[in-house]
Amino acid sequence: MSWSTNTVCKSHNSMPRALGFFLGVLCLTSVLCAQDVTLKAPANAVAGAAASITTSGSGSASFYLIGPAIAVKRDVQLGQEISLAQKELQAAGRYIAVVCSGSCSSVGFFVAPAKAVGLAFLVHPSRAPVGPNGGITGVAVSFDEFHNLVLQPQTIEFQLTAKGGNPVSHKTETQNGAAWFRTTSGKTAGPLQISASMNEVTTRRVVQEVASEPCRLRIKGQRTKNGIEVETEPVRDCSGNPVPDGTVITFTAKSDGATDTVDAPVKQDVARARMTASGPVVISAASGVVMGNELRIGGRE
Numbered sequence: 001m002s003w004s005t006n007t008v009c010k011s012h013n014s015m016p017r018a019l020g021f022f023l024g025v026l027c028l029t030s031v032l033c034a035q036d037v038t039l040k041a042p043a044n045a046v047a048g049a050a051a052s053i054t055t056s057g058s059g060s061a062s063f064y065l066i067g068p069a070i071a072v073k074r075d076v077q078l079g080q081e082i083s084l085a086q087k088e089l090q091a092a093g094r095y096i097a098v099v100c101s102g103s104c105s106s107v108g109f110f111v112a113p114a115k116a117v118g119l120a121f122l123v124h125p126s127r128a129p130v131g132p133n134g135g136i137t138g139v140a141v142s143f144d145e146f147h148n149l150v151l152q153p154q155t156i157e158f159q160l161t162a163k164g165g166n167p168v169s170h171k172t173e174t175q176n177g178a179a180w181f182r183t184t185s186g187k188t189a190g191p192l193q194i195s196a197s198m199n200e201v202t203t204r205r206v207v208q209e210v211a212s213e214p215c216r217l218r219i220k221g222q223r224t225k226n227g228i229e230v231e232t233e234p235v236r237d238c239s240g241n242p243v244p245d246g247t248v249i250t251f252t253a254k255s256d257g258a259t260d261t262v263d264a265p266v267k268q269d270v271a272r273a274r275m276t277a278s279g280p281v282v283i284s285a286a287s288g289v290v291m292g293n294e295l296r297i298g299g300r301e
Contacts, residue, residue: 037061037078037099041109045084047092047146048114052081053107061101067111068093092148114144116154121196121203128192129212130185130239136207139180140196149177157197162209163190185209189241211241217249217292219285227276228253228297230283234269242269247287249273255281 042051057078065072069091092113098106123138142150156179161167172179192207215238221230235243249271253260262273285292
């Protein structure tokens with residue numbers, strides 16, 4: 001497709017403001033805003049590959065190239081091909097070439113991304129509790145060597161390897177440059193290795209799977225000369241994983257209408273607390289919505 005400067009002058013308001021202003025100035029500074037030179041744009045231009053523009057006419061002219069990441073000017077000879085260097089076409093997108101010699105002519109063309117050679121890979125979250133459905137998601141985006149988004153479908157293989165388990169793979173194709181997955185956390189706490197592969201390119205991420213909420217709390221205790229000492233059995237989630245240190249267990253003691261509450265963190269799988277009730281007392285423990293057994297201790301003798 002070829003545009004004369006006359007066409008450009010009539011349509012530059014529909015272009016980005018800066019580009020329209022630039023072409024408008026070219027029109028005003030030309031002796032006659034008419035098509036004297038025919039330009040033929042390169043077909044199937046690819047990012048990072050040299051190309052050329054064919055021109056008609058004779059004599060010298062000024063050449064302008066405007067693209068997504070470049071704006072250049074140089075003198076050329078009409079009737080000869082205008083060479084476009086590799087570094088001038090590294091950004092994919094729409095380009096406009098303008099030649100001015102008494103009058104101005106322009107032509108637009110597209111530069112496609114080069115071959116996909118790179119992957120950007122994101123996984124969320126970095127820490128995930130075991131068990132929840134669809135708790136881990138990831139997306140892989142394909143790029144060429146010049147960091148252009150590659151829109152052509154690419155085959156991506158996602159591989160997940162949980163602690164003590166066998167690798168699980170899933171292949172899919174990118175859509176508009178991106179491929180994604182959603183998966184359920186495993187049942188065993190530990191690192192989950194996740195990789196995304198495309199051709200010979202592999203990118204890896206690690207999600208730390210941690211224990212979920214405590215499950216099946218069990219407590220025990222005894223009266224001492226300083227009160228009542230109570231502690232949990234090793235606290236686990238419903239899959240048997242030890243909950244992390246710092247998980248809060250709330251102990252509640254009820255005696256003669258009075259209530260005493262103590263929050264104690266888990267340390268090395270166990271939470272401990274000291275209660276001050278002197279008479280018969282009923283002690284229970286809870287963490288979130290999980291309740292433990294009740295412990296009944298008689299009064300001081």
